Structures are given as structure tokens and as C-alpha cells.
Amino acid sequence: MNQKYLYAAWLIFTIIAISVVLFIRFHRTSKWKLKFDELFNLAFAVFGGISGGYLICQTWLYYDALQKLVSNEGLVAMALGGLASIWFCMRTIGELAGKS
Amino acid sequence: MNPFEARTLEAFLRAVSQMEQPLSQDLAQEIRRVGRALENHELGVIREIPSLVERDVVLNEQYQLAYRSLLNHYQAQEHTKSLEIPVNGSTSLDFERQIAQILNTDNIPIAAKKFLSRRDSQLTDASKQSDFWKRGDRVMAIASGGAFLGVLLAQIPGAIIGGLIAAIYAWFTAPQTQSDRNV
Numbered sequence: 001m002n003q004k005y006l007y008a009a010w011l012i013f014t015i016i017a018i019s020v021v022l023f024i025r026f027h028r029t030s031k032w033k034l035k036f037d038e039l040f041n042l043a044f045a046v047f048g049g050i051s052g053g054y055l056i057c058q059t060w061l062y063y064d065a066l067q068k069l070v071s072n073e074g075l076v077a078m079a080l081g082g083l084a085s086i087w088f089c090m091r092t093i094g095e096l097a098g099k100s
Numbered sequence: 101m102n103p104f105e106a107r108t109l110e111a112f113l114r115a116v117s118q119m120e121q122p123l124s125q126d127l128a129q130e131i132r133r134v135g136r137a138l139e140n141h142e143l144g145v146i147r148e149i150p151s152l153v154e155r156d157v158v159l160n161e162q163y164q165l166a167y168r169s170l171l172n173h174y175q176a177q178e179h180t181k182s183l184e185i186p187v188n189g190s191t192s193l194d195f196e197r198q199i200a201q202i203l204n205t206d207n208i209p210i211a212a213k214k215f216l217s218r219r220d221s222q223l224t225d226a227s228k229q230s231d232f233w234k235r236g237d238r239v240m241a242i243a244s245g246g247a248f249l250g251v252l253l254a255q256i257p258g259a260i261i262g263g264l265i266a267a268i269y270a271w272f273t274a275p276q277t278q279s280d281r282n283v
Contacts, residue, residue, distance in 0.1 A: 028222070028225070072251050073248070075251075076247055076250075087240050091237075094229065094232075098229040
């Protein structure tokens with residue numbers, strides 16, 4: 001069940017990211033153009049971002065249990081890992097949108 | 101297109117765009133010949149540009165200025181970035197076609213001026229964006245360190261405060277960027 005939600009989130013966020021990239025590119029260069037390798041990069045970057053968000057959600061949901069296992073340092077390290085994944089996803093989307 | 105050809109072509113375009121007096125009939129015809137050759141992807145014609153500009157004193161002066169400025173810009177970047185005109189791939193072909201079109205128009209200086217102003221604004225935008233992401237990388241790295249140090253010192257509240265302080269510090273102490281220098 002959980003996996004189905006992740007696939008659905010991937011699909012939805014990838015479509016949103018493609019729309020954002022195409023919209024910004026069209027605004028800048030008046031061309032609707034996205035190469036296959038860029039689409040591939042975008043899809044995997046989005047999934048990376050989803051994994052970061054998922055990690056942060058899980059850390060939040062199982063806060064008490066995880067705190068006993070990995071203590072506060074471990075929780076912060078997990079959240080930082082999630083944030084880094086989200087940041088690199090945003091960076092990829094931003095760079096692809098800015099590319100002419 | 102090799103870097104020398106790219107630099108020559110860009111300096112030539114910049115020189116032509118600075119011409120306030122109309123170009124002589126002969127010179128305009130020669131420039132159109134260069135444009136037609138570029139359209140046919142005959143890049144050898146670029147090597148004729150330095151001798152071509154010598155026919156007009158003002159054009160030659162502008163060309164030398166533009167060429168020196170591009171060369172300095174290229175050396176200042178220590179070859180870490182490509183030239184402003186892409187030197188390979190389909191983007192380069194696209195540029196050749198666009199430049200050929202400019203050189204074949206009736207009013208070459210005006211067309212060159214419009215093209216360069218559009219291109220310069222695109223490059224400024226791209227440079228600003230790249231600087232934003234570079235600064236963001238720095239903030240992420242330093243804020244992560246601040247948050248982890250914070251959690252060691254004062255648990256979860258320490259992580260939040262440490263992360264925020266480190267992020268603010270990283271953002272405001274970022275080294276001067278390319279777009280800052282251009283302002």
C-alpha cells in the first residue's frame with residue numbers, strides 16, 4: 001500500500017516538475033523543449049526529493065521510537081539527509097528550468 | 101567552431117553593433133558573403149574577418165577593443181567556463197544560423213545590437229541563477245554542520261537554532277559571485 005502511494009507521488013510530482021520546467025523555459029525562450037536525458041534526470045531527481053521527504057516524514061512519525069534507538073543526534077542526522085535530498089532535487093529542477 | 105573562431109565571431113558582431121555610421125556598400129556586401137558562408141557551415145570564412153574589418157577604420161578599432169575585452173574575460177575565468185558563444189553541439193549550429201541571419205539583413209548593426217542585447221540579458225539571468233544555487237549549496241553544507249553541532253550541545257532546540265544561525269551566516273558571508281561583480 002505504501003509503495004503504491006510513493007509511485008503515485010512520484011508520478012504526480014514528476015508531472016508537476018515537468019510542467020514547471022517547461023513553463024519557465026517557454027517564458028524565457030518561447031520553446032517547449034525537454035530532451036530525453038533531461039526528462040530522465042528530472043524524474044530521478046524528483047524521486048530523490050520524494051525519498052528525502054519520506055525520510056523526514058518517517059522520522060517525524062516515529063520520533064519517540066527512533067529517539068530510543070538513535071538518540072537526538074541520529075534524528076537530526078536523518079532529517080539533514082532528507083533535507084539534502086530535497087535540496088538537490090530542487091537544484092536539478094532549477095538548473096533544468098534555467099537551461100536554454 | 102573552435103574558441104578562436106567563436107571569439108572572432110563574437111568580437112565582430114560586437115564591433116558591427118557599435119557602428120553608428122552606415123556601412124559602406126562594399127563592406128556590407130562582404131559581410132553578407134560571410135553570412136552566406138556561415139549559413140552553409142563554412143567556418144573557414146571566420147578567419148577572413150580580421151582582414152575584412154581592416155577596410156573600415158572605425159570598425160577595426162571597435163573590433164580590436166571587443167576582441168581584447170573578450171580575451172581578457174576568457175583569461176580572467178582561467179578557462180573554467182566556455183565562451184559566451186557555444187563552441188560545439190547543436191547550440192553552436194543554432195548560433196551560427198542566427199548570426200548568419202543577422203549578417204544577411206539590410207541593417208546589420210541594428211540586427212546585431214538587438215541580438216547581443218537579448219543574448220547578454222540571457223547570460224546575466226543564467227549567471228544569477230547559477231550563483232543562487234552555488235550560494236544555496238554553501239548554506240546547506242554549513243547549516244548541516246551548525247545543526248549537528250547544535251544537537252550535540254543542546255539537543256533538538258540547539259539543532260534548530262544552530263542550523264538557522266549557520267544558514268544565516270553562510271548566506272551573508274558567501275564569497276563575491278560573478279553576478280555581483282557584473283553589477
